[in-house]
Amino acid sequence: MACANKLLSPIHFRPIPFSVQNSLLFAKVSHTHLNNEHFPPKTLSALTTDLIKSYFDKGSIQEAHTLFDEMSHRDVVTWTAMITGNISCNRHSRAWTMFSDMLRHGVRPNAFTVSAVLKACKSLNLVALSCGKLVHGLAIKIGTRGSSIYVDNALMDMYATCCDSMHDARTVFDDIVMKNAVSWTTLITGYTHRGDAYGGLRVFRQMFLEEGELSPFSFSIAVRACASIGSGILGKQVHAAVINHGFEPNLPVMNSILDMYCRCRLASEAKQLFSEMTKKDTITWNTLIAGFETLDSKESLCIFSQMVSEGFSPNCFTFTSVVAACSNLAVLHCGQQLHGEIVHRGLDNNLVLSNALIDMYAKCGNVADSLKIFSEMPSTNLVSWTSMMIGYGAHGHGKEAVELFNEMVRSGIKPDKIVFMAVLSACSHAGLVDEGLRYFRLMTSYYNVAPDRDIYGCVVDLLGRAGxxxxxxxxxxxxxxxxxxxxxxxxxxxxxxxxxxxxxxxxxxxxxxxxxxxxxxxxxxxxxxxxxxxxxxxxxxxxxxxxxxxxxxAGRSWIELKNQVYSFVVGDKSVSSNELVSEVLELLIMHMKDVGYGPDLDCFVHDMEDETLIKT
DNA sequence: TCTGTCAATT
The missing domain is CATH 1.25.40 (Serine Threonine Protein Phosphatase 5, Tetratricopeptide repeat)
Structure with a gap:
């Protein structure tokens, strides 16, 4: 068997044209088959299917198809191997045409075929439901529905993932007599991914009540459901259940609990869990760093340096979070250092990371560098353009933002609500009122984007700012x-x-x-x-x-001095120990007075009770 | 004897 596999390895035939190669292959297979008495009686068709699979595993799609086309006899298994092979290479529509070809050739699909083709239906979003329902009908007709748990689960998943068919998924689920771990997980995932976290958690509870088969997957998706509704109370209950059922050694489960604590803004719980985790991987670190990016950006940078010093290699996810932390803190030097590290590691071609860098440079007041990154990107998406427009807007370059919008539309990218918010806000800050109003009208009349509360907020701001x-x-x-x-x-x-x-x-x-x-x-x-x-x-x-x-x-300010960032509020005494900060501020105030800037005293009220100035 | 369903990080 092992010897046959070695013999069949497609690498040996690389330089030879396909048809010759395949004839050679058949010769060798038959030869081995006939001359080795201890060789298990594998049919030619079974061996060829092995080879088809290994071609797909190596990504040699064309070779797999050539071999298949040259076969004289193709059975259900061979057809199914072709369908699953195409699915594993993300060629879902090809998988679907393979399936219809199979039916045309009069080959009767089995449970393997049906569950595989349902997966293809799931990914073909546009036509998914009609294809899926067709397969559902077929599954009933050939008797695989209800007799194969794989078919039932795939059917549920197809209904849950495509369109609004949680009802259909539920119907299939309720009909399954012997539900397994996948059945439960698929239904919980279906509800949760559709935004119905409570629905997902109800099924999770039902799973316990009915003593369904537990798996780490169902726990991590339940944790995810808690995170999505920001319920730390429910999250802690699921965490307790994870410990009680012995799933603590499972790293993905623990990583999702860590993520849940961060999303529920329970920073100390997250920190404690992290310190107690005996096993950690890059995802563990990334989760904590991403979590602290929103909770405490400065802390997230500290965790990052800890990660590096403990010998973990940061990846594009890590850098995206720490670059965002630099944007929040407006620490240019730190951002530049990270940018250097990103280039050094060859991650500067990553789209999401480049978008984060555009945002970072703009927030740190360096919009020219944002533009440099943007214009050198090999490919861009909607977020890239939006980040650049927001950067322009924040620096008062309304005209450039509008030009960028027009260029984006010309390049064939369809604007969304966020882009319009960026354009409107840029117009607002640059005083381009009529230009802004024109885009507000075009939004519905031409681009077919419905304005929501946020958009109206931008337009009110646009008009209000202009008086x-x-x-x-x-x-x-x-x-x-x-x-x-x-x-x-x-x-x-x-x-x-x-x-x-x-x-x-x-x-x-x-x-x-x-x-x-x-x-x-x-x-x-x-x-x-x-x-x-x-x-x-x-x-x-x-x-x-x-x-x-x-x-x-309180409004918070940052100042970067000698590689140290100081953060303070109005009347803050904590930084006054550093004389340098106070001195710099004194100098700035004197300079402002010299050039004729006086603070608008109407804007301040003095609160006698707590002795602080409140700025509006 | 060859072919299958589900999960965690930006």
């Missing part, structure tokens, strides 16, 4: 959905900036109607009253705020 407050007000009043607090607050800020007290009062009444619990809203309102000298109203609002025990989150 076209009445238009902004009318836009909010005529929105196709109920305005939320933030959109009114945005207009309120514009009223204050343009010193329009009458419009301000009107907007303020709308804001008060929302019965907000956000401190920032009241700070803004109280400032408007204070600026008008309405101290009674001002006082009652401040009282209301104190009752809410809700403080506005």
């Amino acid at each position: 076209r407050l009445k238009e902004a007000f009318q836009l909010i009043e005529n929105m196709p959905f109920k305005p939320d607090e933030s959109i009114w607050v945005s207009l309120l800020g514009a009223c204050k900036a343009h010193k329009e007290p009458s419009m301000g009062k009107l907007v303020a009444s709308r804001v008060l109607d929302m019965k907000s619990n956000r401190a920032g809203t009241y700070v803004l309102l109280s400032n408007i009253y204070a600026a008008e000298g309405k101290w009674d109203d001002f006082a009652s609002l401040r009282k209301l705020m104190r009752g809410m025990r809700n403080k506005k989150e």
